[in-house]
Amino acid sequence: MSQIALPLVTATSAETIVSGPSLAPVIGALQAAQDWPFRTAILFGPPRSGKSLLARWFAQSGAGDALDDADSLADEAVFHRWNAAQASGRPLLLVSGRAPGAWPIALPDLKSRLGAALPIEIAAPDDELLRSLIEAHAARRGLALGEGALGWVLPRIERSHAAAEALVETIDRLSLERKASVTISLVKDALAERVHGHADSNWQPRLL
Known part of the structure; x- marks a missing residue:
């Protein structure tokens, strides 16, 4: 980062x-x-x-x-x-x-x-910056995002600074609510909630 x-x-x-x-x-x-x-x-x-x-x-x-x-x-x-x-x-x-x-x-x-x-x-963030933004927001919240979760979400998330911040906020909330560590499944639910307003682990976002 x-x-x-x-x-x-x-x-x-x-x-x-x-x-x-x-x-x-x-x-x-x-x-x-x-x-x-x-x-x-x-x-x-x-x-x-x-x-x-x-x-x-x-x-x-x-x-x-x-x-x-x-x-x-x-x-x-x-x-x-x-x-x-x-x-x-x-x-x-x-x-x-x-x-x-x-x-x-x-x-x-x-x-x-x-x-x-x-x-x-200030243009939309490139892939390197988007990764760094997600990692930085996660670090501020004490979240551990593994390479698997990062690798899954990076090609799917909206390319914006606000989206990176909002996604990490949602991941943090879901992790606390479920008393669970951050997994790809949890990240999927967080991204689904950001897009559709509700968590749905069966939702498969379209690659950008």
């Missing part, structure tokens, strides 16, 4: 970013903030894909400032931060749940400036 260590967030804990080939371009872009046009970039991607975590890593690394949930803020507030970034020369990372083109901006000056910002998209 490949991880990038983040700076300490509290005196007793640290956070990590689970990485893989599909995330490498994002990490590379964040590490090259001085090359961003007008020192501004917009980080966007699907739910639960680590946007806020990446933004905290970026800010704590000293590479620049980050503004989370920027697409939910008033245009004037974002424009103020953009102007401050230009005046200070510090890169500004704007985090959005929507792609730049889908982000409604009424203020013409802000729209033109953000149109020149570097878009950084």
Whole structure:
């Protein structure tokens, strides 16, 4: 499992970013903030894909400032931060749940400036990253997922960060409810429940 260590967030804990080939371009872009046009970039991607975590890593690394949930803020507030970034020369990372083109901006000056910002998209996880995400979520819950269970579920699970997290949550719950270890049968039921809303050990998902 490949991880990038983040700076300490509290005196007793640290956070990590689970990485893989599909995330490498994002990490590379964040590490090259001085090359961003007008020192501004917009980080966007699907739910639960680590946007806020990446933004905290970026800010704590000293590479620049980050503004989370920027697409939910008033245009004037974002424009103020953009102007401050230009005046200070510090890169500004704007985090959005929507792609730049889908982000409604009424203020013409802000729209033109953000149109020149570097878009950084978090893509769907590749196989390596998906495996690492499942392993990381399982480790946080103290779950032991064997190679058999991982090998069975990887070609069948939806390719998304949120799906990996939700599946492990369901596996954990079923394991506790049944007082059973994680087996392929239990993982099958967990995946069936995520897809159909109920466990069915006879369900056979279609390979993606």
